[in-house]
Amino acid sequence: MAARLSSSFMHRNSTWLLPWPTFTARVCSRGEGSAASAPKNLSTFQDKPRTVDDLPHVSFLELLYRLVVQGFYSRMHELQIFEKQRYGPIYRDGLKSVAVNTPQLLEEVLRNDEKFPCRGDMSLWNEYRDMRGFGYGPFTVEGEQWYNLRAVLNKRMLHPKDSAQYGGIINDVVTDFTRRIYYLRQCSPTGDLVTDVANELYRLSLEGIASILFETRLGCLEKEIPAGTQDFINAISQMFSNSMAVVVTPRWSRNILPYWRRYIAGWEGIFSFAKELIDKKMEIIQQRIDNNQKVEGEYLTYLLSNTQMSTKDVYGSIAELLLAGVDTTSNTLTWTLHLLSRNPHTQERLYEEVSAFVPADWTPSAEEVTQMPYLKAVFKEALRMYPVVPLNARIISHKDVAIGGYQFPKKTSFTLYHYAISHDEDTFPEPFTFKPERWLRDGRERPNPFGSIPFGFGVRGCVGRRIAELEMYMVLFRLIRLFEIKPDPTVGELKSINRTVLIPNKPLNLHFVERRQENAA
Numbered sequence: 258m259a260a261r262l263s264s265s266f267m268h269r270n271s272t273w274l275l276p277w278p279t280f281t282a283r284v285c286s287r288g289e290g291s292a293a294s295a296p297k298n299l300s301t302f303q304d305k306p307r308t309v310d311d312l313p314h315v316s317f318l319e320l321l322y323r324l325v326v327q328g329f330y331s332r333m334h335e336l337q338i339f340e341k342q343r344y345g346p347i348y349r350d351g352l353k354s355v356a357v358n359t360p361q362l363l364e365e366v367l368r369n370d371e372k373f374p375c376r377g378d379m380s381l382w383n384e385y386r387d388m389r390g391f392g393y394g395p396f397t398v399e400g401e402q403w404y405n406l407r408a409v410l411n412k413r414m415l416h417p418k419d420s421a422q423y424g425g426i427i428n429d430v431v432t433d434f435t436r437r438i439y440y441l442r443q444c445s446p447t448g449d450l451v452t453d454v455a456n457e458l459y460r461l462s463l464e465g466i467a468s469i470l471f472e473t474r475l476g477c478l479e480k481e482i483p484a485g486t487q488d489f490i491n492a493i494s495q496m497f498s499n500s501m502a503v504v505v506t507p508r509w510s511r512n513i514l515p516y517w518r519r520y521i522a523g524w525e526g527i528f529s530f531a532k533e534l535i536d537k538k539m540e541i542i543q544q545r546i547d548n549n550q551k552v553e554g555e556y557l558t559y560l561l562s563n564t565q566m567s568t569k570d571v572y573g574s575i576a577e578l579l580l581a582g583v584d585t586t587s588n589t590l591t592w593t594l595h596l597l598s599r600n601p602h603t604q605e606r607l608y609e610e611v612s613a614f615v616p617a618d619w620t621p622s623a624e625e626v627t628q629m630p631y632l633k634a635v636f637k638e639a640l641r642m643y644p645v646v647p648l649n650a651r652i653i654s655h656k657d658v659a660i661g662g663y664q665f666p667k668k669t670s671f672t673l674y675h676y677a678i679s680h681d682e683d684t685f686p687e688p689f690t691f692k693p694e695r696w697l698r699d700g701r702e703r704p705n706p707f708g709s710i711p712f713g714f715g716v717r718g719c720v721g722r723r724i725a726e727l728e729m730y731m732v733l734f735r736l737i738r739l740f741e742i743k744p745d746p747t748v749g750e751l752k753s754i755n756r757t758v759l760i761p762n763k764p765l766n767l768h769f770v771e772r773r774q775e776n777a778a
């Protein structure tokens with residue numbers, strides 16, 4: 258348990274990480290198995306139904322050995338592939354959850370999603386909210402309350418038409434970002450190098466999501482980040498970096514050791530920043546109401562004035578949306594730029610699509626960028642190779658289920674090994690090669706849709722998907738039209754490490770060579 262928790266809350270290289278839930282639900286078992294065994298065939302011809310006891314399983318000690326001695330701790334996504342080779346498509350993992358790692362089994366699990374799907378225990382996050390009387394957000398709330406909250410949050414966000422309304426705001430942010438890229442290039446010795454691109458994309462993503470949620474600009478793309486915004490970024494970092502210590506140290510030590518205090522201080526910083534912006538917006542809305550003026554605005558105004566949500570619930574939801582939206586989007590963009598820099602032919606094909614699509618001096622609208630098949634295929638493929646959320650979970654709470662020919666009682670926890678699935682050789686030949694063409698609808702056979710579902714599935718799937726896609730399409734469109742992106746040979750090979758989201762193991766530098774000739778043409 259601690260291992261999964263720690264992986265979920267690690268902090269590194271100034272990257273702040275989204276916690277995926279920890280699993281407290283155990284597989285209900287009729288008894289412990291003995292040694293790890295070889296995978297068994299999923300034959301349906303057998304005397305009695307197979308149960309969890311018939312599954313191959315990994316012991317906790319073995320998991321510890323792999324993580325600590327074999328060094329899979331930072332490469333838990335690679336451990337998914339290692340275990341798949343050793344134990345087969347379905348087995349009990351070292352934390353006693355049922356691991357599935359083929360598109361077919363993933364589909365079976367997710368088709369059993371209940372009305373209120375559950376990923377796992379979020380009590381560490383809930384504790385702070387309970388202490389301060391803040392409401393729960395989409396990550397922390399469960400059951401019917403979650404369902405009602407999503408009904409509210411989904412509006413103005415989930416449908417492509419909803420996200421299109423933010424096209425103007427996002428384009429403004431992207432314009433500032435390209436300006437910043439020009440500025441950073443100028444400061445570099447070669448005149449075109451941008452160092453630590455992931456950090457720049459983090460600033461872009463935070464600015465983008467905040468401008469939608471708060472309807473205000475934070476200034477992340479200015480030369481110097483404003484102090485209040487920097488405090489907020491530091492607070493996120495502080496909360497995540499102390500989470501692991503809080504989990505592994507006993508409750509009685511909370512007043513003695515510094516971790517709990519720091520962890521809570523991190524949350525205080527996050528909520529006080531969000532609260533200040535929300536309170537400001539409420540004042541503006543109230544003034545307009547008092548003056549009999551029409552209340553107009555984007556997401557926050559909608560939550561505050563058009564829904565039955567209490568202010569404390571708005572605080573909870575906005576904070577969680579903000580935390581969920583930044584690392585995911587920025588790391589996806591980082592991997593995409595990295596892949597394009599290493600694949601000039603792909604980049605050229607993308608440039609052809611981009612430059613043929615709208616006139617050179619034209620800023621594309623949301624409708625326009627979402628109609629570009631190759632651009633979309635590039636992101637689908639980047640997310641297949643680097644699914645920023647490499648692992649997810651479901652607890653089937655209220656019914657017994659049959660998955661892969663095995664019977665499982667209710668409350669069984671399933672771990673969804675997305676990294677292994679999206680590198681499944683049968684579904685994706687040459688799984689480690691970047692081939693956006695796989696995803697084109699040009700008559701070729703398309704891969705199993707469950708082979709890569711980077712935004713999750715069904716009613717509990719990602720609420721920010723359309724906004725993230727729009728932002729990523731818009732920024733890539735503009736960058737590719739302006740620049741040819743080339744690798745910095747001094748960086749060497751970039752590897753992915755797992756810090757809940759997949760991040761690069763070292764800073765990525767890229768050359769942004771201006772396509773001046775072509776732009777002028």
Ligand code: HEM
Nearest residue numbers: 395581582585586589646712713714717718719720721725
């Ligand atoms: C490339 C960007 C992103 C990726 C790959 C991504 C991926 C995911 C995944 C895999 C899940 C879990 C879904 C499931 O369990 O089926 C999720 C949930 C969630 N995401 Fe995203 N996400 C991204 C961007 C965003 C953004 C921009 C926001 C905020 C605007 C956001 C907000 C959320 C929230 C609130 C949840 C929890 C939903 C719930 O439990 O009901 N995400 N995301």
